[in-house]
Amino acid sequence: MSAAVKYTLGRIGLFVIVLVALLPTDLDIFLKLIVALAFSAAASFFLLRGWRDQMAEEMAAAAERRRAEKERLRSALAGDDQPPTTDQPPTPDSPR
Template sequence: MSAAVKYTLGRIGLFVVVVLALWPVEVNIFLKLMLALVFSAAASFFLLRGWRDEMAEDLAVAAERRRAEKERLRAALAGDDQPAGEEPGDQPRA
């Protein structure tokens, strides 16, 4: 399971737990949901740190891979790269 999925499910799970804990409290449902959102966000900051760091690392690796691929494609479009096995001075084969 990817780190993003684990972290997202963890955030949703914390929200549900806090909503269920606030359910017996006699206040407006909108206020309960807002409180649950704030409390679950604060709790996830501490409780889900490992999954958040893992997700951030995965996102950084993916961003670097996209950046490298973009640079490779730009170089190919500019004619800067050569196919494997050919030297820059070689004539194309007919």
């Protein structure tokens, strides 16, 4: 399971736990939702740090792969990485 899925499920789980803990209280449902959202966000900052860091690393690696692939495609479209053909005459620097 990817770190992004684990982190997302962890955030949702924390929200549900806090909301269930607030159900017996004498607050309006919208206030309960806001308090649960705020408290679960603060708690996830500390409790889910490892998963958040793993997710950030995965996202950075994916962005680097996309950037490298984009550069490779750009150079291929520009004709920079075409293999030399045998039809071309040898250059003065090349061995014969």
